[in-house]
Amino acid sequence: MQVKNLTLKNFRNYRDEYFEFDGGINVITGDNAQGKTNCVEAVFLLATGYSPRVRKDKQVITYGEEKSEIKLEASSNYGKVEVALSYYARGDKKIMINGVETKRIGELFGNVYAVYFSPQELKLIQESPEDRRRFLDIAISELSKKYFYSLVKYKKIIDQRNKLLKEADRDMVLDTLPIWDEQLAEYFADVVIARNSFIEKLSPEAEKAHAYLTDGKETLSVSGTVKYYGERDDVVEQVKQDLMNSTERDLVLGYTTIGPHRDDLKITLNGEDVRIFGSQGQQRTAALSLKLAELEILKSQYGEYPVLILDDAMSELDVARQKRILEKVEGVQTMITCTGTDASVFGGTDYKLFNVSNGSVVR
Ligand SMILES: Nc1ncnc2c1ncn2[C@@H]1O[C@H](COP(=O)(O)OP(=O)(O)OP(=O)(O)O)[C@@H](O)[C@H]1O
Ligand SMILES: [Mg+2]
Secondary structure, three states: OEEEEEEEEEEOOEEEEEEEOOOOEEEEEOOOOOOHHHHHHHHHHHHHOOOOOOOOHHHHEOOOOOEEEEEEEEEEOOEEEEEEEEEEOOOOEEEEEOOEEEOOHHHHOOOOOEEEEOHHHHHHHHOOHHHHHHHHHHHHHHHOHHHHHHHHHHHHHHHHHHHHHOOOOHHHHHHHHHHHHHHHHHHHHHHHHHHHHHHHHHHHHHHHHHHHHOOOOOOEEEEEOOOOOOOHHHHHHHHHHHHHHOHHHHHHHOOOOOOHHHOOEEEEEOOEEHHHHOOHHHHHHHHHHHHHHHHHHHHHHHOOOOEEEEEOOOOOOOHHHHHHHHHHOOOOOEEEEEOHHHHHHHOOOOOEEEEEEOOEEOO
8 A cells, every 4th residue: 555645735734735655654743733644644644533632623723714625645555546535614624535525424434544642642542441442443444444434333332322221211211122132232242243353453463563573582472352252143142141141230220331342451571451551662662563454454454554554653662663664664655753953863764855944845
């Protein structure tokens, strides 16, 4: 997968800018607050519809403007693709894929595949299960649109179910729950099965990536907390049973206590919980290993590497780890942002340099 170019109009601090990327390493450098992250954020938005930093679309529109437009052209084994997004200050957005408008954000997945890593990704290790679920959900959606749509439906039903659980009329609630759960179990099962199969692939790849980055000194282990196995029909039946068994507790607590919205990933380093015992550097390396594992999984699905975005990722790692990353990304289109000073890491490696200043590429 290669992103050929990127056009930004009224996107954050960019008024009108064009990037023509190299198929290998692209280094986007510049002082703080000049637009390095903004540039790679746009690439990830076009790939997934997700911003690595905000949840509110409107925030990307240049202050005071009505509309922001971003567009990229990419080529993959499947041919050329053009993806464009427009964000409007009134709150809506427009999605165009190869010149055809689509209303469904999920349609973005599978056109441009990308993996994003930044120091913020430390959240993946340190913070709440929600961050780890988010990682899983974006990664799996990039592999399967169907997963994204199942998840959307699952969350919708969970919201409705949780509202129902808070109703005062217990008889009505008990009559209605089985109707919801009939539907819920289907999406629940789809999400669980997809996560299980992803974690099965993630686990050995993450272990391998981490061993590589640490020169075999550390063993990273990743596992899920989900306990459903077998054919889809069996999982659906188990889920229905479990939902029924948890009804009493759900009613007391007023929300659904089991399901994918409560999952987590367990991450250990040499057998210890990395969240509690890992150093900053170890945690960062573990987070990076998860992302490199995602890279390999995407590759095995699509037959080629996705675009790798390393936003400010190098500065926090020691030189040995930086060098190993650069070795690792050979043959992967990579976008690396860094401030001027740490560009020295790239000595000896070929790369295309973009010097960004105040929302413009210095030519
Ligand atoms: N909607 C917006 N409209 C105009 N400017 C914006 C908007 N959103 C963010 N900015 C500006 O973009 C700049 C930050 O850009 P960015 O995050 O890309 O910096 P950076 O080059 O990655 O810096 P650092 O080295 O600190 O990571 C800030 O000055 C911020 O005010
Ligand atoms: Mg930045």
